[in-house]
Amino acid sequence: MFEVLGQGLLANLAPSMLLLVLIGTLSGMALGAMPGLSATMGVALLVPFTFAMDPTSGLVLLGAFYMGAIYGGSFTAILVNAPGTPSSIATALDGYPLTRQGRSEFAIVGATMGSFVGGIIGVIALIFLAPPLASFSLRFGPQEYFWVAVFGLTIIASLASGSLLKGLIGGLLGLLLATVGIAPVGGDVRFTFGEPMLQGGVPLVPALIGLFTIPEVIRLIALRTRDAHMVDETRQKDRLGGMLKEILSRPVNLIRSGIIGTFVGILPGAGGSVANLVAYNEAKRASKHPETYGKGEIDGVVASESANNGTVGGGFIPTLTLGVPGTPPDAIILGVLLLHGLRPGAELFTTSGPLVYTFIIALAVSAVMMVPVGLVAGRGLQRGVMALPVRYLAPGITVLTIIGAYAIRSSVVDVFIMLALGVAAYLLQRVGIGGASIVLGLVLGTIAETGLVQGLLTSSGAEMPWTTFFTRPISLVLIAMCLVSILWPFIQKRRTKTTTAGGQAAVPASQRPDTGEGD
Amino acid sequence: MGNIIGGAVVLVVCLIFWVQRSYSSEYGGIFPDAVLVALSILGVMLVARGVLWRDRETGWHDTGRLGYKDLGRALILLVAWVASLPILGYLYGGILFFTLVAVMMRTSRPTWKNVLLDFGVAVVVVVLFYLAFTQVLFVSLPELSL
Numbered sequence: 001m002f003e004v005l006g007q008g009l010l011a012n013l014a015p016s017m018l019l020l021v022l023i024g025t026l027s028g029m030a031l032g033a034m035p036g037l038s039a040t041m042g043v044a045l046l047v048p049f050t051f052a053m054d055p056t057s058g059l060v061l062l063g064a065f066y067m068g069a070i071y072g073g074s075f076t077a078i079l080v081n082a083p084g085t086p087s088s089i090a091t092a093l094d095g096y097p098l099t100r101q102g103r104s105e106f107a108i109v110g111a112t113m114g115s116f117v118g119g120i121i122g123v124i125a126l127i128f129l130a131p132p133l134a135s136f137s138l139r140f141g142p143q144e145y146f147w148v149a150v151f152g153l154t155i156i157a158s159l160a161s162g163s164l165l166k167g168l169i170g171g172l173l174g175l176l177l178a179t180v181g182i183a184p185v186g187g188d189v190r191f192t193f194g195e196p197m198l199q200g201g202v203p204l205v206p207a208l209i210g211l212f213t214i215p216e217v218i219r220l221i222a223l224r225t226r227d228a229h230m231v232d233e234t235r236q237k238d239r240l241g242g243m244l245k246e247i248l249s250r251p252v253n254l255i256r257s258g259i260i261g262t263f264v265g266i267l268p269g270a271g272g273s274v275a276n277l278v279a280y281n282e283a284k285r286a287s288k289h290p291e292t293y294g295k296g297e298i299d300g301v302v303a304s305e306s307a308n309n310g311t312v313g314g315g316f317i318p319t320l321t322l323g324v325p326g327t328p329p330d331a332i333i334l335g336v337l338l339l340h341g342l343r344p345g346a347e348l349f350t351t352s353g354p355l356v357y358t359f360i361i362a363l364a365v366s367a368v369m370m371v372p373v374g375l376v377a378g379r380g381l382q383r384g385v386m387a388l389p390v391r392y393l394a395p396g397i398t399v400l401t402i403i404g405a406y407a408i409r410s411s412v413v414d415v416f417i418m419l420a421l422g423v424a425a426y427l428l429q430r431v432g433i434g435g436a437s438i439v440l441g442l443v444l445g446t447i448a449e450t451g452l453v454q455g456l457l458t459s460s461g462a463e464m465p466w467t468t469f470f471t472r473p474i475s476l477v478l479i480a481m482c483l484v485s486i487l488w489p490f491i492q493k494r495r496t497k498t499t500t501a502g503g504q505a506a507v508p509a510s511q512r513p514d515t516g517e518g519d
Numbered sequence: 520m521g522n523i524i525g526g527a528v529v530l531v532v533c534l535i536f537w538v539q540r541s542y543s544s545e546y547g548g549i550f551p552d553a554v555l556v557a558l559s560i561l562g563v564m565l566v567a568r569g570v571l572w573r574d575r576e577t578g579w580h581d582t583g584r585l586g587y588k589d590l591g592r593a594l595i596l597l598v599a600w601v602a603s604l605p606i607l608g609y610l611y612g613g614i615l616f617f618t619l620v621a622v623m624m625r626t627s628r629p630t631w632k633n634v635l636l637d638f639g640v641a642v643v644v645v646v647l648f649y650l651a652f653t654q655v656l657f658v659s660l661p662e663l664s665l
Contacts, residue, residue: 031656045656165565169529172558176536179551188547191539214597221596222589224624391624392640395617398600399648402609407658412604419601423594431525432580449550456546 004349005127008357011056012365017358020057024064025366025373031065032072033381034404038085038205039069040328041407047336055340059359062336064366066329067119067312070272071370074111074305075378078104079385080397082213082404086204087272087308089439090280092212094293094300101296104382109243110298112374114254114305119367121258121306122265122313126360130317130349137266137318142458143469146451147478148267149444152274154485155281156437163432170433174441175448177202184446185453197413206405206418207442211435213401214422220394240375247302253283257303261310266317271327272308273443279307285488294436313363320344320356521578522569529562596620609660610649617641 011017031042043066050058073088078095091111098107125133140148156171157164180191181201192198248254257279264275283303284293293300315327323344325331337344342352349356385393405418425435459468469475533555542548569578585593600616607615621637622629629637652658 165561165568166525169525169558169561169565172554172561173529173532175554176532176551176558179554183544183547186544186547188542188544190542190547190551191536193539217597218590218593219585221593221620221624222585224589224626391621391637392644394624395620395641396644398597398620399613399617399645402601402604402613403648403652403658403660406604406609406660407652410659412661415601415604419597423597428525428528430580430584431521431528431578433525452550453546456549 004353004357005361007354008359008361011354011358012060012361017057017060017362018365020061021064021362021365022369022373024061025068025369026377028065028068028070029072029075029370029373029377032069032085033075034400039066039073039087040332042066042069043329043332047332050336055342056355056358058336058340059333059355060362062333063359063363064369066333067309067363067366068370069329070308070312071111071115071119071305071374073308074115074301075108075381076400078107078111078301079382080213080393080400081216082397082401083208085272086208086443087276087311088304089208089212089273089436089443090276090304091301091308093280093304093436094295094297096216097294097296098298098301103238103296104386105379106238106243106246106298107301108378108382109240109375110247110301111305112371112378113244113247114257114302115309115374116367116371117254118258118261118306118309119312119370120364121255122262122310122316123360123364123367124313125259125262126313126316126320126363127357130321133263133266133317138322139474140267141472142451142454143472144451144474144478145267146448146455146469147475147482148274149448149451151478151482151485152277152444153440153448154482155277156440157486157489166432167434167437170428170435170437171441173428173433174438174443175445177207177438177442178445179449183453184450185457195413197409197411200409201446202417202421202442203405203408203414204442205408206414207421208439209401209404210418210421211425211439213397214419215426215429215435217394217397217401218422218426220390220397224390247298250299250302253286253299253303254306256286257283257306258310261307262314264307265311265314265327271315272311274447275307275311276304277440277443279303281485285485285492290489290492309367313360316360316363320348520569520573521580522565522572522576523578524569525578526562526565526567526569529558529565533559533562592623596623604661606664608663610645611663612661613645613649614638614641617645 012021028039028042032039043062046062046065050061053061070085070087073083073085074091074095077083077088077092079099081092081096083089083092095104095107095111098104153171156167178201181199182189189199260279260282261272261275264278265271280293280300280303283299284290287293287297287299311327315325315330316333318324319330319334321344323334325334334344342348342355388396401418402415405415406412408414425438428438429435455469456465459465462468470479536551537555540548540552596616596619600612603612603616606612618634618638618641621641622634625633649660652660
């Protein structure tokens with residue numbers, strides 16, 4: 001293995017290959033930064049261009065593009081609260097508050113380093129752990145997928161910092177929106193209100209843009225100025241070295257989130273949209289000051305970005321070893337592999353070793369290239385957005401949101417849905433029901449329902465089909481994780497109360513010692 | 520009052536969805552019905568909280584509240600922009616409403632020079648995105664249909 005790995009490394013050091021990776025990474029970042037244009041769409045658009053190339057170059061370009069696109073989604077999430085893809089939902093939760101504090105540059109640097117570490121962890125797992133992890137992922141049945149979705153939903157307990165009741169209502173509203181359209185199992189047409197376009201369900205990207213971005217656009221247009229804290233001019237400018245040092249001083253969060261992303265990426269159908277939320281929740285749970293999350297906590301950005309780039313390498317594990325794509329872009333790249341007559345499986349690594357390892361190493365090279373490219377381009381973009389007068393920023397964002405919502409299905413109805421959800425989200429925010437919980441329900445609703453119904457159908461021969469959700473070993477582990485996730489905020493609150501009651505004075509955030517554990 | 524209004528809105532949403540229920544398969548309603556029941560219960564709890572705790576909490580979120588006039592202006596502009604898409608298309612509607620929003624967001628009375636500047640910026644931004652999407656990425660955008 002090490003011989004072909006070396007060959008792959010050497011092939012990637014050729015100037016032409018480095019240029020190809022650079023082009024792929026840059027164009028992926030540019031596309032990922034546009035709301036509505038997902039990594040899947042970009043990879044699909046790029047496929048025809050790779051037909052004229054030899055298989056290795058084509059796959060390298062696609063892989064680098066995919067890695068860059070996942071990272072690029074963080075830019076708009078941080079700068080204008082518009083997650084370009086569902087993989088960046090959690091990035092917006094803390095990235096945009098950091099922007100409003102005048103610390104968007106710090107958030108961009110955090111996203112860059114998180115993406116780099118997550119990307120590298122995913123690639124390492126792909127090189128060394130592909131066969132055993134792929135066979136383990138096959139042990140996940142519908143019941144386990146149902147519990148994975150429930151585990152994702154338990155994040156509401158963390159997100160709902162103000163009121164758990166309102167957080168749960170938001171999550172259930174999201175789940176309800178997820179039931180609109182044709183049922184994932186059984187094919188029932190539900191809650192379409194006579195509108196044929198709704199048969200495909202509430203489209204995720206327009207919903208994301210509406211729930212996160214439109215309330216901010218409404219605020220900007222109504223106030224005619226940035227929020228008072230949008231740019232904190234009194235704040236001393238952060239230096240790049242200092243920012244990098246601060247982010248890299250939290251290795252546990254970076255590595256844990258990358259591992260979570262890699263593992264979730266292996267599970268077919270889960271992908272970055274689940275991984276970033278799970279990693280965010282775990283970072284918050286492990287933090288010594290979880291109350292700062294959602295208010296501009298860099299660890300939230302780092303966790304989300306490390307996890308979503310971890311899914312790139314993770315997703316290729318079942319794709320290359322079993323022919324089961326972990327994420328939608330993996331499915332397209334799998335198609336390209338098949339077009340070139342390459343069959344996924346254990347023998348792919350032996351019969352086409354040089355090609356496969358060149359491709360895998362190219363993913364790592366792309367992750368490395370994201371650092372200088374991201375730090376230059378990302379910070380440049382951040383400065384541009386910050387310098388833009390707000391009277392051009394608000395309509396500029398609106399132009400992007402319209403394109404983003406329309407581009408997915410070329411449908412004006414999607415733009416109406418985006419606006420309706422955005423206005424509803426603004427009004428719900430007024431009564432304390434945040435958009436993040438609704439998005440969580442919307443993203444996880446289909447996974448939960450598919451798991452639930454398929455689980456019941458596959459065990460319909462059993463006396464009590466419901467019990468299969470509670471008797472399978474992996475399900476039991478996931479149930480335990482759900483319980484811990486739900487109860488943790490309460491345990492943490494109780495511990496804080498006990499500590500305070502014990503007379504220990506709270507230490508200001510700025511004076512907290514560096515523990516290396518996500519703080 | 521915020522809790523009562525929020526809870527009431529949730530219950531109205533549940534009612535709208537409940538009357539739309541129509542399932543054709545055995546398991547088609549299991550998940551949405553469970554969600555609707557749970558959401559209704561939480562809606563009732565929120566209303567009850569608003570009534571019982573009306574002295575303890577307002578139920579409104581503590582972010583800055585916008586004036587009705589400002590909020591109305593923002594909503595009218597956005598709704599008109601989106602509603603004009605099928606007629607004016609992305610390009611012409613975009614230039615028109617980008618300019619309108621930019622002019623209306625000026626805090627001082629705009630001069631003709633200001634309006635021309637805003638129009639120029641609108642043309643550059645909207646046309647740039649239009650060309651990037653239609654010519655480079657081959658994504659079709661709504662066209663003028665007058």
